[in-house]
Every structure is written in C-alpha cells, then in structure tokens.
Amino acid sequence: MLHHVEQxxxxxxxxxxxxxxxxxxxxxxxxxxxxxxxxxxxxxxRCVWMTEQGQVPVAEGPMSKVFSTEALVxxxxxxxxxxxxxxxxxxxxxxxxxxxxxxxxxxxSLGTTIYAGTSEVQRSIIAQRGLGLPR
Numbered sequence: 001m002l003h004h005v006e007q008x009x010x011x012x013x014x015x016x017x018x019x020x021x022x023x024x025x026x027x028x029x030x031x032x033x034x035x036x037x038x039x040x041x042x043x044x045x046r047c048v049w050m051t052e053q054g055q056v057p058v059a060e061g062p063m064s065k066v067f068s069t070e071a072l073v074x075x076x077x078x079x080x081x082x083x084x085x086x087x088x089x090x091x092x093x094x095x096x097x098x099x100x101x102x103x104x105x106x107x108x109s110l111g112t113t114i115y116a117g118t119s120e121v122q123r124s125i126i127a128q129r130g131l132g133l134p135r
Contacts, residue, residue, distance in 0.1 A: 036071035059130025062122040069112040
C-alpha cells in the first residue's frame with residue numbers, strides 16, 4: 001500500500017497543479033504509514049528472533065499481531081481519506097487509482113483484526129501472559 005500511495009502522490013496533481021507529494025499533509029500521512037509499517041516489521045522480526053533463540057514469544061506474538069493489524073486499518077482508512085472518493089473505486093473499474101488497490105486494501109484490512117484471534121482476545125493474552133494480570 002505504501003508503494004501505491006507514493007506513486008499516486010507523485011503522479012497525481014493537486015488543484016493548484018503541483019504534485020500531491022508536494023503537499024505537507026500528504027507527506028505527513030505517508031510518513032506516518034511508513035513509520036507504523038517499520039514498527040510492525042520490527043515487532044514481527046523480534047518474534048522470529050525469539051523463536052530462533054529457543055524462546056516462545058508468548059506476549060510478543062499477540063503484541064505484534066494487534067499492532068500490525070490495527071496499523072493496517074489506520075493506514076488504509078487514512079490513505080482512502082487522502083485519495084478521496086476515487087479511492088473507493090473497485091479494481092474492476094479501469095479508471096480506479098492504482099488499479100483499485102486502495103479500495104481492496106480497505107476491505108482486506110478490516111478482516112485482519114479478526115484473523116488468528118480478534119484484537120480483544122489478543123489484548124487479553126497480552127494482559128495475562130505478558131503483564132501477569134488476572135483474568
């Protein structure tokens with residue numbers, strides 16, 4: 001998604017004729033998505049590293065899942081808002097920006113918060129196993 005929104009911002013002109021990427025708000029939103037993407041990758045790599053070290057990522061796995069999926073939802077909503085109503089064009093429509101990937105990712109991201117256990121269940125696991133809180 002990050003790649004596609006960067007392409008959209010570089011190749012789409014704003015009302016004043018300048019590329020969208022020249023706008024401060026556009027760059028700020030893209031930067032926030034890039035930062036959360038990097039944090040998600042680092043959390044996932046930590047879980048892999050722990051497994052390679054013979055440790056079980058009991059709380060780290062759910063932490064990674066919750067942060068990554070909710071960051072994806074935030075990012076997809078933010079990018080759809082940034083692109084505007086055209087972002088909701090389906091990939092079946094030939095005039096959709098970035099071949100309809102914004103709309104597709106928006107729908108996909110909502111399901112990721114449920115896959116492998118809802119975020120609420122994952123938060124309970126983090127609280128119990130990671131923080132030692134009671135049920």
